Amino acid sequence: MKSIITHVQLIQKYLDFFKTKNHKVIQNASLIPQNDPTVLFTTAGMHPLVPYLLGQKHPLGKRLCSVQKCIRTGDIDKVGDESHHTFFEMLGNWNLGDYWKKEAIEYSLEFLTKILKIPKEKINITCFAGDKDSPKDTESAKIWQSLGIKKDKIKFLGKADNWWGPAGKTGPCGPDTEMFVNGFEIWNNVFMQYNKTINNRYEELKQKNVDTGMGVERTLSILNNINDDYLTDAFLPIITQIEKLSKNKYGKNKDETRAMRIIADHIKASVFILSEKIQPSNTEQGYVLRRLIRRAVRYGRLIEIEDFTSKLVEPILSIYQDDYSELKQNKNFIVTGLNKEENQFKQTLNKGLNKFKQFANDKKISGKEAFLLYQSFGFPLEMIVEECKKYKINFSENDFHEEEKRHQELSRTFSGGRFKSGLADQSEQTTKLHTATHLLNEALTRILGKGIKQRGSNITQERLRFDFSFDRKLTEKEIKQIEQLVNEKIKENLSVVRKEMLLDNALTSGAQGEFGHKYPNIVSVYTIEDPTEKRGWFSKEICTGPHVKQTGEIGEFKIIKEESSAAGIRRIKAIIG
Numbered sequence: 001m002k003s004i005i006t007h008v009q010l011i012q013k014y015l016d017f018f019k020t021k022n023h024k025v026i027q028n029a030s031l032i033p034q035n036d037p038t039v040l041f042t043t044a045g046m047h048p049l050v051p052y053l054l055g056q057k058h059p060l061g062k063r064l065c066s067v068q069k070c071i072r073t074g075d076i077d078k079v080g081d082e083s084h085h086t087f088f089e090m091l092g093n094w095n096l097g098d099y100w101k102k103e104a105i106e107y108s109l110e111f112l113t114k115i116l117k118i119p120k121e122k123i124n125i126t127c128f129a130g131d132k133d134s135p136k137d138t139e140s141a142k143i144w145q146s147l148g149i150k151k152d153k154i155k156f157l158g159k160a161d162n163w164w165g166p167a168g169k170t171g172p173c174g175p176d177t178e179m180f181v182n183g184f185e186i187w188n189n190v191f192m193q194y195n196k197t198i199n200n201r202y203e204e205l206k207q208k209n210v211d212t213g214m215g216v217e218r219t220l221s222i223l224n225n226i227n228d229d230y231l232t233d234a235f236l237p238i239i240t241q242i243e244k245l246s247k248n249k250y251g252k253n254k255d256e257t258r259a260m261r262i263i264a265d266h267i268k269a270s271v272f273i274l275s276e277k278i279q280p281s282n283t284e285q286g287y288v289l290r291r292l293i294r295r296a297v298r299y300g301r302l303i304e305i306e307d308f309t310s311k312l313v314e315p316i317l318s319i320y321q322d323d324y325s326e327l328k329q330n331k332n333f334i335v336t337g338l339n340k341e342e343n344q345f346k347q348t349l350n351k352g353l354n355k356f357k358q359f360a361n362d363k364k365i366s367g368k369e370a371f372l373l374y375q376s377f378g379f380p381l382e383m384i385v386e387e388c389k390k391y392k393i394n395f396s397e398n399d400f401h402e403e404e405k406r407h408q409e410l411s412r413t414f415s416g417g418r419f420k421s422g423l424a425d426q427s428e429q430t431t432k433l434h435t436a437t438h439l440l441n442e443a444l445t446r447i448l449g450k451g452i453k454q455r456g457s458n459i460t461q462e463r464l465r466f467d468f469s470f471d472r473k474l475t476e477k478e479i480k481q482i483e484q485l486v487n488e489k490i491k492e493n494l495s496v497v498r499k500e501m502l503l504d505n506a507l508t509s510g511a512q513g514e515f516g517h518k519y520p521n522i523v524s525v526y527t528i529e530d531p532t533e534k535r536g537w538f539s540k541e542i543c544t545g546p547h548v549k550q551t552g553e554i555g556e557f558k559i560i561k562e563e564s565s566a567a568g569i570r571r572i573k574a575i576i577g
């Protein structure tokens, strides 16, 4: 199948269009949100803009646009149809307190009809129906009508459909208006006019933002009249390779087609996560990665392929390597990571199958046994169901879910504090931990040597976690020295100052950036000033913030754990009291 418009062309058209409307293109940010403790992955183009949506001035101005790589796992169960994905690219344009509904809607319609040449009659619109928090959005509907969208093409829906955010518990949010073509939602204009407070009140925001998001894959499939994202050039090379490996024909059989889509999606997402140097593990991003690879392997069994995951790397790179240099750079790491995880899972599955046979001796599997298979043997529920069917074994999925619920209640205790997705929880505590992270980063360099490089940072309400390159365990003495130095700098109550600088100037002035992270041309730099030093500062980092004003606000710093995170990378967890 030949695409009429490719994903690269669509992206180019979008960015070019918004450039003509005076928008500046911002860099594609990492999939791992920097300094956002509330989410594991960048879930939308607005993610890197959180501080600016909350009022901070953006160095590139008020009109911005981007294409952003995103991962969303909330809909993982829907992956397998023609339009859901865990990894996708999102196009977006933003206005930070400048234009509002009229311009946003005009731009959207102009882009859809004039640039993408979608006939107006094919476009359906939804607007917010109104509730106790916010009135009906007749303003947006009127604008659409004034631009030639017929009244009967515009529907009003409630919060579940036409409201976006806050992504966390609190923060900017508002009604949205969505654009549908052939029944698929392709674009969303969010009018961020409220701040949801902790007491569930919606306060009017001083700065009204427009936040829009267009899914690249869905839009491509519509534009190419395919109505199946997996047949666009964003997927086709992967599907073709799966066809070759499995000798199945895509589209011929429903279950096999579903399996092929899941495999293509999950391995694509895994390749992108691995390209950020994340390895499969049992926590956080590493756990999501593990789940994606294992689920793909499991679906591979359905279409009778094994040892296949790394064979999809080439086709995935053929689609994306020109736009994401981290893919080519880390190709070996990606291939090794996939092979290792696939092998390990194969062994686990075999053990699980043996255990399953033992449990199934009496021709039934209890909820407890099924949950054990699931949790300790990595045996997916679908597989338990299938095996039971195959061998005519009694099993109730409900019993499994009962058992699962009990375990979830337990584990909720551990995951408290992490919201599902979205805006940073910029509370006082996380702000303090954030500045403490900068002090720690510098203290590590001073105590362990200049070769130390930040390889990841994650902050929750309770603790900071910092990954850095270093090839051995730290000694007790080194840990004490690091703690002491950080606490000394806290006691000295140093000033923390933010400044916008050209990236080159920031780097030559000694500001630290994260290894492998792409930065825009103008960056914000946080300096922890120290008049006793010749250069005038203790630490200087490229960072979007927020930070405390004086280090004295932080309180006592304590390292609670030092461990290996991956080969050549150490991980420190620390708290403040």
Ligand code: SER
Pocket: 043, 044, 045, 046, 092, 164, 188, 189, 190, 211, 212, 213, 214
């Ligand atoms: N944040 C909105 C979304 O993710 C618009 O970009 O749909």
